[in-house]
Amino acid sequence: MNLFLPRYILQFRFSSPHSTLLTNYSHTTIAINKKRRFSTLSLSISPKAELLVVVGGGAAGIYGAIRAKTIAPNLNVVVVEKGKPLSKVKISGGGRCNVTNGHCPDNMIMADHYPRGYRELKGAFFNTHGPVDTMSWFCDHGVELKTEDDGRVFPVSNSSSSVIDCLMSEVRRTGVVMQTGKVVTTASTAGGKFILKIEKRTIDYVESIEADYLFIASGSSQQGYALATQLGHSIVDPVPSLFTFKIDDTKLTELSGVGPMLVTHWGLSGPVILRLSAWGARYLSNSDYKGILQVDFTPDLHIEHMKSVLIQHKNQFAKLKMLNSYPLELGLVKRFWKYLLDREGIDGDILWASVSNNSIMSIASLLKQCPFKVKGKGVFKDEFVTAGGVPLSEISLKTMESKLQPRLFFAGEVLNIDGVTGGFNFQNAWSGGHIAGTSIGSLATCNTPMEMIV
Known part of the structure; x- marks a missing residue:
């Protein structure tokens, strides 16, 4: 009533x-006293091609990974996720997944729905990939959408599984590699590469890997904040939003x-x-x-x-x-x-x-x-969002690349961007993921050896 x-x-x-x-x-952070076993990451990837490691298998990470692999098919793309991929997509909107908002085609109006980021997002961010682009992408990939009276956009199926199945199908089709149950714990740079240590959650085991590109899209996880600070970035203290x-x-x-x-x-x-x-x-x-x-x-x-x-x-x-x-x-x-x-x-x-x-x-x-x-x-569990993260002044919103560390990219809630309820937080993820993926894919294409170009 x-x-x-x-x-x-x-x-x-x-x-x-x-x-x-x-x-x-x-x-x-957790100390382990017994001796650890170390290895290098063993994957079905080309040793001649460059490697992108994506930290976080949420909306921004997977959308960006797909985009990068689509633009640069020869680029090795690995997504590292500690839990189940797209878990937040699954529960959002009461299990229906509020994909975006269909009542804000103008980027200036769209930006006004972001308490953190409303000034910066009035630039090219949503013009590059906005709600219409997001809806077109999902429709082109077999997900029928509907716009409700309040502007919220959902799959016609009223099930978040439609969105998850679509994204995971594209992950498999493009050849993006998923590594779940693992956490990237440390990141440093040497010789133009990112030196990463990846721990498995269930056993005392550490993998070592060198990556050409690093894309942090870990949401509000402390993991992402820690990696960002290790690579020279500052963090705006995170606090709850949407409650x-x-x-x-x-x-x-x-x-x-x-x-x-x-x-x-x-x-x-x-x-x-x-x-x-x-x-x-x-x-x-x-x-x-x-x-x-x-x-x-x-x-x-x-x-x-x-x-x-x-x-x-x-x-x-x-x-x-x-x-x-x-x-x-x-x-x-x-x-x-x-x-x-x-x-x-x-x-x-x-x-x-x-x-x-x-x-x-x-x-x-x-x-x-x-x-x-x-x-x-109280807690609004289906739409839990955090205000805070990597300051927008430390990245370029045109490319989502760090201004402090070349070939380091961010997107999604790890940044100090958050929106009100109604599909705006997912749109931030799709937009940022698309821009980051495009930037990485373009760089990788330019760096691809001629003998690998078919």
């Missing part, structure tokens, strides 16, 4: 009286329902709350996720106009009980109206004729600035 108007203004007050966040929603609010209000839990702002048994969720949590991720972390959330349930009505509406309703329905009658213009439902009356200590059984002007003013004020005490954050 939608308990509120489909439009709000939320304001979050932190411990500092000068810190306020405003958002608008409209419809819309729900725990509210200290027992009566609120009685209003459970579905809407742009969703009331749950622990507090508040829904698109509007997730959007606010993303934009305020770092502020909220600094405040230990405590503060006062103020909700304007009627942003289209000035408070004086709302008072007039309430007074007019009082005059017109003087003989009716307050609980049973309220202005339809407010767009409320009875349970929420009762909640407002209870918060103001007003007996719902009194007649409108007996309502004082002070009570009307307090109801109007509550609708315009309804405070909720936030006592912590």
Whole structure:
């Protein structure tokens, strides 16, 4: 049940009286003592060709690996993933996989959906590979897509397996090599090569490898941050983004329902709350996720106009009980109206004729600035996103190559980029992966020995 108007203004007050966040929603390391065994990486790869190692088998890593191998077929491409490939793709969107957002064809509008990165992404990033390009790629590779009313794009099958099967099929077709259950633990450079150590998760075993290109797309894993720092990069401290609010209000839990702002048994969720949590991720972390959330349930009505509406309703329905009658213009439902009356200590059984002007003013004020005490954050597990990572100032968004280390590339959540819910975080992965893959593939093609070119 939608308990509120489909439009709000939320304001979050932190411990500092000068810190306020405003958002608008409209419809819309392990030591091992025993002796280790060492080896070199043994794969079915050409010893004459260059080698790209991709750290991370998520959306950005696999999409980029496929792109690089497509452009440079003779390039050896190895993806190293500690768990199951594309695990986040599998659970996203409630198992449906929100591929991208189809309502933002303009890159300037698209960039505005990224609390970290909105300035930098207004350049060529989405113009190079945006939502339309992503949708075209998946459609061309056999995944039918649909765009829902709110812009979210899903496979017609309503199953993330369609996206995973498509990507893994391309991995096999292009000849990308997958190495799972392994972690790249150290990275250094020597003689123009990346010297990598790769550990297996289940046994005490270390592989040593030299790579010509290194592409870090490890998401919010500490692994990626560690490798980046080993290669000279700095890290913006990561904090959670996209989470729900725990509210200290027992009566609120009685209003459970579905809407742009969703009331749950622990507090508040829904698109509007997730959007606010993303934009305020770092502020909220600094405040230990405590503060006062103020909700304007009627942003289209000035408070004086709302008072007039309430007074007019009082005059017109003087003989009716307050609980049973309220202005339809407010767009409320009875349970929420009762909640407002209870918060103001007003007996719902009194007649409108007996309502004082002070009570009307307090109801109007509550609708315009309804405070909720936030006592912590919940977890929005399907869309867990982190704010922080490698600063965008240290890479070139035109190529996704490091400005500090040649032939080192990044994409996805390992960077200090994160978007609001609605397909924007995956689009960041597809765009960054495509650009990085294109850049690496182009470099590899230029460096391919003539005898290897068919």
